[in-house]
Amino acid sequence: MALDPSTRAAHGGSARNLGDSSSAAIELGSFYLSQGDPTQLPYAYGRVGNPTWEALESALGEMENARATGFASGLAASFALMLALGKTHPRLVLASDCYYGTRKQAQMLAAHGIELISTDHGDFSAVENALAHGPAILWSESPTNPLLRVHDLRRLSALARVHGARFVVDNTTATAALQQPLDLGADAVVTSLTKATSGHSDVILGSVTTRDAAIHDSVREWRNYAGAIPGPFEAWIALRGLKTLPLRIEKQSSSATSLAAMLAAHPKVAAVHHPSIGARALAETQMRGGFGPLVSFEVKGGAPAADRAIAAAKIIRPGTSFGGVESSWERRARWAAETAPEGLIRLSVGIESLGDLEADLRSALAAG
Numbered sequence: 006m007a008l009d010p011s012t013r014a015a016h017g018g019s020a021r022n023l024g025d026s027s028s029a030a031i032e033l034g035s036f037y038l039s040q041g042d043p044t045q046l047p048y049a050y051g052r053v054g055n056p057t058w059e060a061l062e063s064a065l066g067e068m069e070n071a072r073a074t075g076f077a078s079g080l081a082a083s084f085a086l087m088l089a090l091g092k093t094h095p096r097l098v099l100a101s102d103c104y105y106g107t108r109k110q111a112q113m114l115a116a117h118g119i120e121l122i123s124t125d126h127g128d129f130s131a132v133e134n135a136l137a138h139g140p141a142i143l144w145s146e147s148p149t150n151p152l153l154r155v156h157d158l159r160r161l162s163a164l165a166r167v168h169g170a171r172f173v174v175d176n177t178t179a180t181a182a183l184q185q186p187l188d189l190g191a192d193a194v195v196t197s198l199t200k201a202t203s204g205h206s207d208v209i210l211g212s213v214t215t216r217d218a219a220i221h222d223s224v225r226e227w228r229n230y231a232g233a234i235p236g237p238f239e240a241w242i243a244l245r246g247l248k249t250l251p252l253r254i255e256k257q258s259s260s261a262t263s264l265a266a267m268l269a270a271h272p273k274v275a276a277v278h279h280p281s282i283g284a285r286a287l288a289e290t291q292m293r294g295g296f297g298p299l300v301s302f303e304v305k306g307g308a309p310a311a312d313r314a315i316a317a318a319k320i321i322r323p324g325t326s327f328g329g330v331e332s333s334w335e336r337r338a339r340w341a342a343e344t345a346p347e348g349l350i351r352l353s354v355g356i357e358s359l360g361d362l363e364a365d366l367r368s369a370l371a372a373g
């Protein structure tokens with residue numbers, strides 16, 4: 006029976022046997038009692054495997070009809086995946102507008118034998134050119150953080166296939182509830198569960214999902230020996246959040262799309278970046294049920310006006326990260342390594358009433 010992702014999210018990781026707890030247990034042990042051949046029992050040492058991680062991983066895997074591996078953070082997940090794929094595909098063709106932490110990580114790896122080639126993933130001839138010179142990883146992100154550009158994932162996956170490259174998508178901004186890159190041709194997906202997937206701004210965690218057994222095994226080997234494992238408590242928190250992801254993201258997405266339209270018509274706003282504006286037709290071919298919680302926009306008056314607006318809000322919280330149930334925002338260029346325009350505000354839309362958010366946004370912009 007092909008179940009809807011919302012049903013899979015609600016039931017994933019939960020036992021169905023009589024006598025079992027309805028909620029996964031939080032197993033904190035660093036080791037399991039055993040003697041003799043340690044492979045005879047499912048668990049021996051807590052860095053290698055843990056039932057609470059497995060509950061989260063089975064739920065994440067069910068969402069994408071794939072196998073999932075949990076990590077201590079989104080960047081730990083992408084690091085393991087770059088290393089796993091980089092052994093045979095040592096050229097990383099990275100989207101030039103992807104999350105800056107991923108770009109920084111790739112720059113650091115460039116000193117360790119994985120060549121970094123940064124390209125615009127909207128420029129297919131540049132991508133083809135970059136892929137033509139040897140086995141590569143094509144590493145994309147859509148919608149991108151923070152400019153929310155939509156990249157054509159089917160087209161990029163076709164280019165990767167033609168050139169023998171591995172295709173990876175960072176699906177953090179959309180989540181598995183709205184977009185399934187493995188169905189669009191990706192070999193592996195990276196998600197920072199820290200954001201909308203867990204959704205309550207209380208955990209740092211990441212995952213890799215794939216249908217390729219060799220990638221799965223290699224990523225797990227890197228997790229085990231590089232050691233960036235999830236904590237059992239964090240895994241449990243993320244599993245609890247995942248159950249309501251489809252509900253939350255539906256509300257967040259519809260409010261974000263409404264606020265993007267409101268901002269586009271606002272006299273103090275110079276530009277709005279959102280999949281519904283400009284890239285809607287493409288976004289609708291690869292996303293289902295919404296465009297995610299983020300809207301980015303540039304205010305007239307640049308950084309000082311943006312800072313004043315952020316300080317004036319009563320409901321929308323100041324701070325980085327995104328995807329939580331409470332709306333939050335920040336001026337991205339306050340981070341030194343960020344390349345977004347100085348006055349760009351990235352707004353993460355929560356689950357509050359749309360009317361309350363719209364009123365808060367209007368009064369904050371009036372102060373900007």
Ligand SMILES: *Cc1c(COP(=O)(O)O)cnc(C)c1O
Nearest residue numbers: 078079080104150177197199210
């Ligand atoms: C936050 C983020 C990451 C990194 O995740 P962490 O959990 O903070 O390590 C990776 N990719 C994108 C698109 C992100 O927004």
